[in-house]
Amino acid sequence: MMVGIDPALTSPGVHSRDVVLVAGPWLSGTTSLIAALRDLLPDQTFVEADELGPADAPAAVVFAVSAIAPLTESDCALLDLMGTHTDLIVGAVTKIDAHRNWRDVLAADRAVLAQRAPRYEHVQWVGVAAAPDLGEPRLDELVGVLRQRLTDPDVARRNRLRAWEARLETAIRRYQTDGEGSDRAARVTALRKTREDIVRGRRLAKSERTISLRSQVQQARLQLSHFARNRCTSVRSELQEDAAQLSRRGRSGFEAQVRARVAAVVDEVEEGITAHLRDAAAELTLPAPPVPAPIPPPDIGTPTLNSRRLETQLTMILGAGFGLGVALAVTRLFSGLVPGLTIAGLAAGGLVGLALTVWVVGIRGLLRDRAALDRWVSDVMTALRAALEERVASRVLAVETALTSELAARDDVESATAADRIAEIDAELRQHAVDTARAAGVRDRRLPTLRRALDTVRTELYGAERTEIENCGLTESINNRRSEF
Ligand SMILES: Nc1nc2c(ncn2[C@@H]2O[C@H](COP(=O)(O)OP(=O)(O)OP(=O)(O)O)[C@@H](O)[C@H]2O)c(=O)[nH]1
Numbered sequence: 203m204m205v206g207i208d209p210a211l212t213s214p215g216v217h218s219r220d221v222v223l224v225a226g227p228w229l230s231g232t233t234s235l236i237a238a239l240r241d242l243l244p245d246q247t248f249v250e251a252d253e254l255g256p257a258d259a260p261a262a263v264v265f266a267v268s269a270i271a272p273l274t275e276s277d278c279a280l281l282d283l284m285g286t287h288t289d290l291i292v293g294a295v296t297k298i299d300a301h302r303n304w305r306d307v308l309a310a311d312r313a314v315l316a317q318r319a320p321r322y323e324h325v326q327w328v329g330v331a332a333a334p335d336l337g338e339p340r341l342d343e344l345v346g347v348l349r350q351r352l353t354d355p356d357v358a359r360r361n362r363l364r365a366w367e368a369r370l371e372t373a374i375r376r377y378q379t380d381g382e383g384s385d386r387a388a389r390v391t392a393l394r395k396t397r398e399d400i401v402r403g404r405r406l407a408k409s410e411r412t413i414s415l416r417s418q419v420q421q422a423r424l425q426l427s428h429f430a431r432n433r434c435t436s437v438r439s440e441l442q443e444d445a446a447q448l449s450r451r452g453r454s455g456f457e458a459q460v461r462a463r464v465a466a467v468v469d470e471v472e473e474g475i476t477a478h479l480r481d482a483a484a485e486l487t488l489p490a491p492p493v494p495a496p497i498p499p500p501d502i503g504t505p506t507l508n509s510r511r512l513e514t515q516l517t518m519i520l521g522a523g524f525g526l527g528v529a530l531a532v533t534r535l536f537s538g539l540v541p542g543l544t545i546a547g548l549a550a551g552g553l554v555g556l557a558l559t560v561w562v563v564g565i566r567g568l569l570r571d572r573a574a575l576d577r578w579v580s581d582v583m584t585a586l587r588a589a590l591e592e593r594v595a596s597r598v599l600a601v602e603t604a605l606t607s608e609l610a611a612r613d614d615v616e617s618a619t620a621a622d623r624i625a626e627i628d629a630e631l632r633q634h635a636v637d638t639a640r641a642a643g644v645r646d647r648r649l650p651t652l653r654r655a656l657d658t659v660r661t662e663l664y665g666a667e668r669t670e671i672e673n674c675g676l677t678e679s680i681n682n683r684r685s686e687f
């Protein structure tokens with residue numbers, strides 16, 4: 203019949219069965235009602251919902267609801283499901299023996315259902331008591347309605363039209379959602395979001411890394427220079443203290459001691475630099491930078507201890523003068539005290555004077571050497587400090603270069619991965635767009651025919667006026683097709 207409108211519309215896609223489906227919500231009295239109906243109408247087949255397949259369309263649906271309360275939303279949804287392919291629906295309010303106000307409930311049920319959809323406006327409602335606690339079952343009205351309606355030749359035709367309506371509505375809905383891409387919308391939104399996240403994540407990661415590299419390098423430069431300076435300062439004061447307390451014998455070993463300390467400080471600072479830079483690289487999750495060959499300690503020269511001639515001469519003369527003075531004083535003291543011992547006094551004075559001269563000259567020499575060594579230590583430490591600061595600067599610079607290029611390489615790899623992922627997402631988005639456009643094309647091609655067919659069906663079911671309202675102006679003149687049904 204629909205083939206006239208579209209050759210593809212060959213069947214409503216359901217299997218019409220000559221059975222009456224008795225269905226209802228939980229504990230509504232379905233089983234009791236079915237048992238009673240089977241007794242009263244033995245020629246009819248009554249089934250419960252679980253005895254029907256999804257594509258089976260019963261000839262009639264008896265929708266049993268208890269008289270205890272009016273229909274709820276879930277009850278109505280159940281009826282929508284049960285009555286999709288069947289036009290003949292009879293509402294049965296059960297257990298009317300137990301609920302005196304069942305007529306009010308029935309009226310409420312009728313109103314609720316009529317509000318739900320136009321197709322429910324003409325549903326007949328009856329009250330039943332299939333298994334009353336007292337008295338006889340009351341099923342006459344329901345039996346009467348079923349007898350009358352099931353023999354009506356128009357019922358089969360209307361059932362078939364109803365099945366068509368359901369199928370056409372489903373098809374139209376499917377084409378519409380496909381054409382609008384509604385089912386793809388969630389996926390498309392998710393894809394767009396992922397794409398944005400990737401782009402933003404890349405940007406963020408890049409700037410974060412650059413910033414943390416810069417701060418690590420600056421920190422390293424500052425802390426290591428500070429460390430090197432500190433070491434130099436403390437070793438300098440240590441050595442200057444040693445120089446100030448130097449004994450005559452310790453003088454020769456002092457230079458070696460200074461050299462050893464300088465070498466130790468160089469090693470210490472070098473190790474400090476290596477450890478700090480390794481930690482900085484670890485902080486940036488980069489491999490430890492290579493450690494360059496250690497530098498030799500700076501050239502610190504030798505202390506100049508050979509005194510100048512003039513100074514020596516002056517010291518000698520002053521020392522001799524002092525010695526002579528002391529000698530004369532001792533001699534006079536001796537000869538004054540013991541006049542007979544002039545010769546001995548002379549000898550003793552000479553000895554004391556000589557000893558004092560030697561001592562003064564010696565002390566003077568030691569003090570001069572201490573001062574010279576102190577100056578030397580100072581020079582050595584200045585040179586060492588300069589060398590270490592330069593070392594810190596050059597090593598930090600080398601590491602900065604190495605880490606920057608390492609970071610750039612890593613960045614390139616990540617960028618490539620992100621670009622691949624974005625390309626994949628873009629391809630999928632394009633595919634969705636193409637699919638949606640294609641589905642919209644199919645929808646635009648198919649929809650007019652399907653709507654025309656639906657109009658035809660609805661006109662048959664509700665009359666032309668109703669169809670106008672149903673379709674919101676989509677109706678076309680189809681009266682000439684009526685004969686095809
Ligand atoms: N008073 C009274 N009770 C009834 C009537 N019909 C059924 N009942 C009671 O309602 C309860 C449920 O009856 P069922 O026929 O098993 O209802 P159902 O809808 O098949 O129940 P489920 O299959 O469990 O959902 C039982 O306790 C019945 O005795 C009736 O007409 N009057």
Ligand SMILES: [Mg+2]
Nearest residue numbers: 231232233234
């Ligand atoms: Mg049951």
